[in-house]
Amino acid sequence: MSTPFRFSLTDFPPEAETLRSEVRAFLETNLDNVPQEIKAETWSGADPEFSKKVGKKGWIGLSWPKEHGGAGRSAMERYVVLEEMLVAGAPVGSHWVADRQSGPLIIRYGTAEQQEKLLPGILKGETSFCIGMSEPDSGSDLAALRTKADKKGDVYVVNGTKLWTSGAHRSHYMIALFRTSKEEDRHGGLTQFIVDLSLPGITIRPIIDLTGGHHFNEVIFENAEVPASMLIGKEGGGWNQVTAELALERSGPERYLSCYLLLKELVREFSDRNDDEGVTEIGRQLSHLATLRQMSVSVAGMLNDGENPALEASVVKDLGTVFEQELPNIAHRLMRVEPDSQGTDFQRYLAILTQTSPSFSLRGGTREILRGIIARGLGLR
């Protein structure tokens, strides 16, 4: 056996670096009113007005094909936009999911009608998506999901509950995975739908997280009638479609940059101290950050070349979340100040990120599930 991973270094083309300067200039003038708490939330922080501005710049759907209204630019250029937004703490939450995976899903599997109806709104930063996968009895074990969609004429009647649905309360649509038939193979009989969340029979209830914030939701379907025309892809083919999305979902810069602002503030704090231990720890974190970035960019390169780097994406997400999760603890150890939501910038970042960091290794596939996938790649299962 040799190592099963295919990471190879990928360099940014010159046009990506030109774009980087444009994005930096844009961010310099468009983030003045964003409070520290929202900046610290990175891609969970949402501001529909900001997303419209990004759409106007043409930076949503940047790498989508031109025939679908995208800019037809490379995955590397898209990567530049993402990472610059994240390190600046831009409130990208309104368009993040649609740009990353719902749009690409609709382009890949959607009907012409779905594409015409939905893609323009995404590109303008006006249409927001969320992902409906987890359920009360189906977390890591996604195939155990029970929400049913029964075909009745030209609609599917949906009954059940989606749980931990991030951003459902501020989204227009959900890409949902429902059970359309009972099969021997538990991965069979699952189908993806584009669900208009304003339909009758859908109730969205907030779930307040431990910070007191509202990101999660419980979405209840009671005889909600989803038009059959909003089934996306193949009936019964949902499992494969969902797993294909995972490489997009797991390898991006949002998987290691969630605490970047804390690292940046540490650098600021230690600039006028004579503290070798702190400086050395900052350097160590930098070495992890720079390496993760090369790994993540390498996966973007593979996606650009049409490969499916699902295994490599799991590696990036596992290492990335370990890294970003460790930063609040390191910051705590080095700075000896209390997290305080009314304190200095540093204390405010620390207050938010200390509390949100446990979610980093839960959202988008738990650490244990990722490591199981990696172990399979190693030939152990």
Next chain:
Amino acid sequence: MSMNETTQLFFDTTQKLFSDQVSKECIEESEKGIWPEKLWNEAVENGLNLVIVPEEFGGVGGTWMDAGVIFKLIGKFQAPIPLAENILSSYLLSLGNINAPDDSILTMLNGSFEFNDGFLSGEAPRTPFSSHATHGVLLFENNKDIHVALIKIEKKSIKENTNLALESRGHISLDKRKPINFSKINAKIDLSFKLGALVRANQMAGALESLLEQSVQYANERIQFGRPIGKFQAIQQQLAILSTHVAASGVAADYASFSMDKGNPDLAIAVAKSRIDDAVSIGASIAHQVHGAIGFTYEHGLHFSTRRLWSWRSEYGSGSYWSQYLGKKAVENGAEKLWPSITEGNLNL
């Protein structure tokens, strides 16, 4: 990992050579001080020692990415020859238009050296493969110019020692030694030290790969409670962690070589040596834990990798040394330049 054709050729040649010749016996004998002559001769016949020397100086004209695959394979197979040191030394000599003598075995001396009236003095602690090297290469500063020098290694000037992997690491003292040749070069005095760090980073990435391979193989073979231990989630999760650090180390090492090719390696070399140091601490511990008691015996070969890793992580600056280097530059540059320094791969903004 995808490579271009030339790099693939170096990979294939080196892998074949090492698969054929670097047996457990070969490594064991080298630990007793026996020189693997056939292995060395074939490496030289294939021109592997001249991979980065330009073609006009009789070399191969390869890139640091090409050399990187060789460095990694040295680590992966634990090849007990100074091939990496010869690649570096030949490169340094080529910067000064100096040819290595025929049939020489080179090593690189790191230390601080004074040059007076044509004579070199100074100390080079822990010089790799000092017991078998015929000639040494070193950098010295004279009148603010950096020079590369070629010297003959004389047994009487060496106090022999080894690293944990029993690789020769003698202390060489130069007392008014006349170099065979020397020449001014356009480089900084710490070039040899940084290149040493680049090489060990790559070798560690390779040795970590071998840890992973051995550990996965063992976990699939060793039966306890009626099944291979690799079927237990506790073991699977540990090996998954090991593999993520192996993957990160490979990428960090490539990043260093790639940046060297681009002529801007300061950040990437420091990143690689620092990042891989953490991977070694975690990786060696997991590999030994998975192997259980058998991996702790001399008879089992796991320690050929781990003892090298525990030595190499200290050589040419430990992880903390390079972390501090990175951290110092970062705080000097200030918070606003932190991100640009990462996107540009440049600490000197």
